[in-house]
Amino acid sequence: MTEHTKTDGMPELDVPAVPQVLERARPRSERMAADKIECNACPVLCQISVGRTGACDRYANRDGVLVRGDPVYLLRRTLAAEDGRVVPFVGRPAAAGESEAAAGADWDGDLLHANEVFVTGVGASTTYPDYKPAPFIVRSEADGVDMVTVVTEGIFSYCSFKVKIDTDRYLGPEQANVRCKGEVVGHVTTAEYGSQMLSLGGVHHLTGGSKKEGRVTCEMMQALGNKQAVELTIDGGSQLVIQAGRAPIVNGVEEQRMRVGCGSATVGIFAKQFYGLADEVVVVDDHITGVLTEHQAGRCLDMRRSGIKMRGRKSTPGRYFQVANPGTGWGGTDIADPLSIVDGWDAELAWPGLRLLMTSTTGEHASYYVLDESLTPREQEMPAALRAIVERIGENCEPSLTTVLFLGGAGGSLRAGVTENPVRLTRSIKDALVNVTCGGAPAYVWPGGGITVMVDVMRMPDNSFGTVPTPAIVAPIEFSMRLEDFRALGGHMDYVRPLEEVLRRGAWHNEGAPSARRWLPLGAANPWPLGRAPLLG
Numbered sequence: 001m002t003e004h005t006k007t008d009g010m011p012e013l014d015v016p017a018v019p020q021v022l023e024r025a026r027p028r029s030e031r032m033a034a035d036k037i038e039c040n041a042c043p044v045l046c047q048i049s050v051g052r053t054g055a056c057d058r059y060a061n062r063d064g065v066l067v068r069g070d071p072v073y074l075l076r077r078t079l080a081a082e083d084g085r086v087v088p089f090v091g092r093p094a095a096a097g098e099s100e101a102a103a104g105a106d107w108d109g110d111l112l113h114a115n116e117v118f119v120t121g122v123g124a125s126t127t128y129p130d131y132k133p134a135p136f137i138v139r140s141e142a143d144g145v146d147m148v149t150v151v152t153e154g155i156f157s158y159c160s161f162k163v164k165i166d167t168d169r170y171l172g173p174e175q176a177n178v179r180c181k182g183e184v185v186g187h188v189t190t191a192e193y194g195s196q197m198l199s200l201g202g203v204h205h206l207t208g209g210s211k212k213e214g215r216v217t218c219e220m221m222q223a224l225g226n227k228q229a230v231e232l233t234i235d236g237g238s239q240l241v242i243q244a245g246r247a248p249i250v251n252g253v254e255e256q257r258m259r260v261g262c263g264s265a266t267v268g269i270f271a272k273q274f275y276g277l278a279d280e281v282v283v284v285d286d287h288i289t290g291v292l293t294e295h296q297a298g299r300c301l302d303m304r305r306s307g308i309k310m311r312g313r314k315s316t317p318g319r320y321f322q323v324a325n326p327g328t329g330w331g332g333t334d335i336a337d338p339l340s341i342v343d344g345w346d347a348e349l350a351w352p353g354l355r356l357l358m359t360s361t362t363g364e365h366a367s368y369y370v371l372d373e374s375l376t377p378r379e380q381e382m383p384a385a386l387r388a389i390v391e392r393i394g395e396n397c398e399p400s401l402t403t404v405l406f407l408g409g410a411g412g413s414l415r416a417g418v419t420e421n422p423v424r425l426t427r428s429i430k431d432a433l434v435n436v437t438c439g440g441a442p443a444y445v446w447p448g449g450g451i452t453v454m455v456d457v458m459r460m461p462d463n464s465f466g467t468v469p470t471p472a473i474v475a476p477i478e479f480s481m482r483l484e485d486f487r488a489l490g491g492h493m494d495y496v497r498p499l500e501e502v503l504r505r506g507a508w509h510n511e512g513a514p515s516a517r518r519w520l521p522l523g524a525a526n527p528w529p530l531g532r533a534p535l536l537g
């Protein structure tokens with residue numbers, strides 16, 4: 001790896017009298033050595049010697065020219081399988097069996113192929129200072145309509161990851177700090193149905209704490225966004241290893257199942273199947289424990305009340321809250337013995353020989369009891385027919401996964417790379433005139449002010465995320481719209497270039513960066529970013 005350039009904090013800014021578009025990096029001041037060049041792709045403004053990279057490893061000084069070290073990722077709609085080859089920027093995708101040299105030949109201007117190409121923001125370079133037009137403003141045609149895609153690598157100080165962890169196991173109290181390498185990098189947020197939720201990263205941890213907190217947060221966010229495993233600990237809770245698209249590991253145990261529903265829902269779903277095989281069924285759940293014969297489902301089946309007395313707080317018939325403490329035992333509680341949540345039996349209602357099934361919401365834990373003459377539950381081997389229903393509960397559980405969504409604020413200065421009148425971009429997005437994608441993956445734009453986008457990192461190309469030491473996250477973003485809408489919102493029309501030219505020459509600024517490109521197929525789950533709805537109606 002190339003040696004990093006040392007940076008001594010933030011150098012002073014030399015603000016030109018008249019804003020100008022920098023065609024290429026150049027020496028910044030007399031104090032800077034002649035063989036160094038200044039990278040102005042982020043506020044750090046590294047002074048990079050020949051043969052070295054800047055502090056983020058993304059830019060390098062190659063023989064006096066600032067180059068973007070990573071290839072630009074281009075999506076090719078009809079690429080059959082993951083290609084992944086890096087080729088010189090001047091060229092076209094290699095056909096099957098074609099040599100690298102041939103692939104490096106000039107783009108042949110084949111519009112049929114050009115219409116199948118989408119330039120992503122991964123490796124695209126950055127708009128900084130913000131008055132510069134984006135590195136790629138690409139004109140292409142989709143379904144006979146002239147389109148423009150504005151492509152950049154955004155530098156996000158305001159961004160975070162929302163993580164959904166499919167597990168009943170208790171990870172920690174809501175609002176508890178989440179730590180990485182001892183630093184606070186986020187918190188536990190509101191649990192959802194069958195999932196625990198974390199909010200990680202964000203401007204508070206990137207900028208509001210110590211330097212180390214910011215650095216660790218940034219590294220953690222980059223790894224998480226790039227689909228790598230991250231180790232976390234939760235204050236007063238569990239230790240976690242999470243990775244997008246993989247099962248979470250809680251306290252060293254890989255989670256298997258996401259519950260079929262809460263205890264009450266599970267009672268409702270399987271009530272008819274339990275009927276005749278058990279006289280009472282308790283589905284243990286940290287949140288809502290279900291009791292069949294009291295539950296509406298049992299009443300509808302005209303089941304005889306069992307007289308079971310439950311611990312916890314009764315909500316509605318057959319639904320109990322707080323039967324135990326949260327934990328990693330049965331149904332996300334801390335219990336190992338299910339009978340510990342049974343307070344006793346009403347002798348008026350219960351009877352010797354009563355058959356009791358207790359199960360967790362995933363079917364991972366299940367026990368079968370029969371009441372003896374003193375109305376004491378005695379564990380017995382579970383009948384096969386009842387075991388089959390417990391197994392069906394497990395069968396109906398989905399595989400436990402970790403889902404990682406990137407949430408970034410693109411409503412700031414980044415917009416100036418698109419238009420001289422940034423609010424028009426915001427309005428055009430709200431009016432559904434602009435399709436926002438991140439690395440070609442569809443982004444959900446939050447209602448309300450600004451451009452707050454949310455995207456599933458699993459739908460983005462691998463290694464889409466980078467960092468700069470400000471600290472902030474680097475993430476790809478693309479804005480696609482009709483050419484006429486781009487003109488109407490005050491877009492940088494002088495910088496619009498046909499796709500064929502973009503493929504020949506690379507980014508608009510400096511001759512060397514970016515120096516290479518990588519062809520990728522469109523993700524199977526993703527629509528073509530220049531597709532019909534909503535842009536083309």
Ligand code: SF4
Binds near residue numbers: 039042043044046059
């Ligand atoms: S940290 Fe990276 S992007 Fe920022 S100035 Fe240095 S080399 Fe350029």
